[in-house]
Amino acid sequence: MGDLSDVQRDRIVDAHLAGASVTKMATLLGVSRAAVSRVMTTYTNHGRTLSTKRTSGRKPKLSERDRHTLKGIVSINHTSTAAPVTTELHIHLEDRFHKNSLMRASQIQHSW
16 A cells, blocks of 8 residues: 555545446546555455654544445536535535434523
8 A cells, every 4th residue: 555645545445435437436536446446345344544744633524424425416417517516415414403402492491
Protein backbone atom coordinates (compact mmCIF):
# COMPACT_ATOMS: atom_id res chain seq x y z
CA MET A 1 0.00 0.00 0.00
CA GLY A 2 3.02 2.24 0.07
CA ASP A 3 2.65 3.02 -3.63
CA LEU A 4 -0.67 4.85 -3.10
CA SER A 5 -0.88 8.41 -1.86
CA ASP A 6 -3.10 9.44 1.05
CA VAL A 7 -5.45 11.15 -1.39
CA GLN A 8 -5.81 7.98 -3.49
CA ARG A 9 -6.49 5.89 -0.40
CA ASP A 10 -9.10 8.38 0.80
CA ARG A 11 -10.79 8.34 -2.61
CA ILE A 12 -10.84 4.52 -2.58
CA VAL A 13 -12.45 4.48 0.88
CA ASP A 14 -15.03 7.10 -0.13
CA ALA A 15 -15.91 5.17 -3.27
CA HIS A 16 -16.06 1.92 -1.28
CA LEU A 17 -18.47 3.47 1.22
CA ALA A 18 -20.60 4.70 -1.67
CA GLY A 19 -20.74 1.16 -3.10
CA ALA A 20 -18.41 1.42 -6.12
CA SER A 21 -16.81 -1.76 -7.48
CA VAL A 22 -13.12 -2.62 -7.17
CA THR A 23 -12.69 -2.67 -10.95
CA LYS A 24 -14.29 0.73 -11.42
CA MET A 25 -12.16 2.31 -8.69
CA ALA A 26 -8.96 0.77 -10.08
CA THR A 27 -9.77 2.03 -13.58
CA LEU A 28 -10.60 5.56 -12.42
CA LEU A 29 -7.49 5.90 -10.26
CA GLY A 30 -5.13 4.08 -12.61
CA VAL A 31 -3.98 1.54 -10.01
CA SER A 32 -4.18 -2.22 -9.77
CA ARG A 33 -7.26 -4.02 -8.51
CA ALA A 34 -5.06 -5.68 -5.89
CA ALA A 35 -4.05 -2.29 -4.46
CA VAL A 36 -7.68 -1.18 -4.28
CA SER A 37 -8.69 -4.45 -2.66
CA ARG A 38 -5.90 -4.14 -0.04
CA VAL A 39 -7.01 -0.62 0.89
CA MET A 40 -10.67 -1.69 1.15
CA THR A 41 -9.82 -4.77 3.23
CA THR A 42 -7.57 -2.79 5.58
CA TYR A 43 -10.24 -0.12 6.01
CA THR A 44 -12.97 -2.69 6.64
CA ASN A 45 -10.90 -4.63 9.19
CA HIS A 46 -9.13 -1.77 10.98
CA GLY A 47 -11.19 1.34 10.24
CA ARG A 48 -8.19 3.11 8.73
CA THR A 49 -5.98 2.90 5.66
CA LEU A 50 -2.65 2.64 7.50
CA SER A 51 -1.88 6.20 6.53
CA THR A 52 0.67 8.09 8.58
CA LYS A 53 -1.63 11.10 8.51
CA ARG A 54 -3.21 11.87 11.87
CA THR A 55 -6.80 12.97 12.14
CA SER A 56 -7.80 16.13 13.93
CA GLY A 57 -9.99 14.25 16.38
CA ARG A 58 -13.09 15.88 14.97
CA LYS A 59 -16.13 13.66 14.75
CA PRO A 60 -17.11 12.48 11.25
CA LYS A 61 -19.79 14.46 9.43
CA LEU A 62 -21.85 11.35 8.65
CA SER A 63 -22.98 8.86 11.26
CA GLU A 64 -23.32 5.16 10.50
CA ARG A 65 -27.02 5.73 9.95
CA ASP A 66 -26.27 8.52 7.46
CA ARG A 67 -23.75 6.31 5.64
CA HIS A 68 -26.38 3.57 5.41
CA THR A 69 -28.83 6.09 3.93
CA LEU A 70 -26.19 7.24 1.44
CA LYS A 71 -25.50 3.65 0.37
CA GLY A 72 -29.22 3.14 -0.22
CA ILE A 73 -29.48 6.30 -2.31
CA VAL A 74 -26.45 5.33 -4.39
CA SER A 75 -27.70 1.78 -4.93
CA ILE A 76 -31.02 3.09 -6.26
CA ASN A 77 -29.49 5.90 -8.35
CA HIS A 78 -26.21 4.19 -9.29
CA THR A 79 -25.96 6.04 -12.63
CA SER A 80 -26.54 9.49 -11.13
CA THR A 81 -23.87 12.11 -10.69
CA ALA A 82 -22.83 13.46 -7.30
CA ALA A 83 -25.15 16.48 -7.38
CA PRO A 84 -28.51 14.61 -7.34
CA VAL A 85 -27.19 12.08 -4.81
CA THR A 86 -26.03 14.91 -2.53
CA THR A 87 -29.39 16.66 -2.86
CA GLU A 88 -31.24 13.46 -1.97
CA LEU A 89 -28.99 12.88 1.06
CA HIS A 90 -29.56 16.43 2.30
CA ILE A 91 -33.32 15.94 2.01
CA HIS A 92 -33.09 12.80 4.18
CA LEU A 93 -30.86 14.54 6.72
CA GLU A 94 -33.14 17.59 6.94
CA ASP A 95 -36.23 15.40 7.39
CA ARG A 96 -34.60 13.56 10.28
CA PHE A 97 -33.41 16.82 11.85
CA HIS A 98 -36.88 18.36 11.71
CA LYS A 99 -38.54 15.25 13.14
CA ASN A 100 -36.06 15.12 16.03
CA SER A 101 -36.51 18.84 16.74
CA LEU A 102 -40.29 18.49 16.76
CA MET A 103 -40.12 15.51 19.11
CA ARG A 104 -37.79 17.41 21.47
CA ALA A 105 -40.06 20.47 21.42
CA SER A 106 -43.12 18.38 22.23
CA GLN A 107 -41.29 16.67 25.11
CA ILE A 108 -40.29 20.03 26.55
CA GLN A 109 -43.87 21.32 26.36
CA HIS A 110 -45.24 18.20 28.06
CA SER A 111 -42.70 18.43 30.89
CA TRP A 112 -44.17 21.76 32.07
